[in-house]
Amino acid sequence: MARAILTDIEGTTSGISFVKDVLFPYARRALPGFVRAHGSEPGVRKWLDAVAAENGGVCRDEMVVEVLQGWIDQDRKHTALKALQGMIWAAGYRDADFTAHIYPDAADGLVRWHAAGLPLYVYSSGSVPAQRLFFGHSDAGDLTRLFSGWFDTEVGGKREADSYRRIAEAIELPASEILFLSDVVEELDAAREAGMDTVLVDRREDYPEARTGEATGGHLRVETFDRIDPQA
Numbered sequence: 703m704a705r706a707i708l709t710d711i712e713g714t715t716s717g718i719s720f721v722k723d724v725l726f727p728y729a730r731r732a733l734p735g736f737v738r739a740h741g742s743e744p745g746v747r748k749w750l751d752a753v754a755a756e757n758g759g760v761c762r763d764e765m766v767v768e769v770l771q772g773w774i775d776q777d778r779k780h781t782a783l784k785a786l787q788g789m790i791w792a793a794g795y796r797d798a799d800f801t802a803h804i805y806p807d808a809a810d811g812l813v814r815w816h817a818a819g820l821p822l823y824v825y826s827s828g829s830v831p832a833q834r835l836f837f838g839h840s841d842a843g844d845l846t847r848l849f850s851g852w853f854d855t856e857v858g859g860k861r862e863a864d865s866y867r868r869i870a871e872a873i874e875l876p877a878s879e880i881l882f883l884s885d886v887v888e889e890l891d892a893a894r895e896a897g898m899d900t901v902l903v904d905r906r907e908d909y910p911e912a913r914t915g916e917a918t919g920g921h922l923r924v925e926t927f928d929r930i931d932p933q934a
């Protein structure tokens with residue numbers, strides 16, 4: 703029986719196409735202007751320098767922007783890129799250019815579990831500020847009050863068991879009492895290795911071919927949050 707739920711975002715609570723077709727292109731377009739306007743602010747500079755350092759050291763901001771745009775195209779889950787994307791999306795949410803997609807069954811499930819007293823946590827490659835913006839401006843309104851904590855890749859990669867051990871430690875629960883929800887089998891494998899319970903969220907909108915048999919990695923598989931029973 704779960705005493706806390708940890709959820710992924712993209713492909714789990716929310717559609718992959720919103721992230722790939724709305725958020726990523728918005729960040730790609732806005733990146734050059736954002737770097738020109740904010741590149742000297744320490745909170746931005748530190749991430750630009752981190753990207754430059756990974757690309758042979760000193761390089762011009764224009765080159766850093768090109769590297770970052772390449773990473774967006776490749777869907778790299780790099781902490782520096784995710785931090786900068788989060789800052790850029792803030793303007794998009796503020797100006798109401800978009801609201802964050804959330805599946806109605808996910809919003810309902812989160813509200814139901816929260817009302818039942820289950821603490822809810824997010825673990826996403828999106829930065830913590832980006833996660834707060836996402837759930838603060840969702841299609842179902844501001845859902846941030848539902849969550850007790852937020853984790854991003856500063857805690858470690860989502861395919862590494864140690865990240866889930868660190869999250870369990872931070873939540874102050876044994877891993878075996880945490881249920882992790884994700885659309886990515888490799889993430890669920892890492893969570894299971896750390897001792898967490900797992901559910902593969904296999905939505906038809908995101909994965910037209912149902913994953914069955916070996917493709918589930920042996921994780922319990924559901925198509926919507928309605929089918930998840932944290933008491934099981």
Ligand SMILES: CSCCC(=O)C(=O)COP(=O)(O)O
Pocket residue numbers: 710711712713721725779784787825826827828829832833836860
């Ligand atoms: C938190 S907002 C955008 C999500 C994002 O940038 C991303 O890479 C999604 O990764 P996830 O770990 O939620 O699948």
Ligand SMILES: [Mg+2]
Pocket residue numbers: 710711712713714884885886
């Ligand atoms: Mg995902």
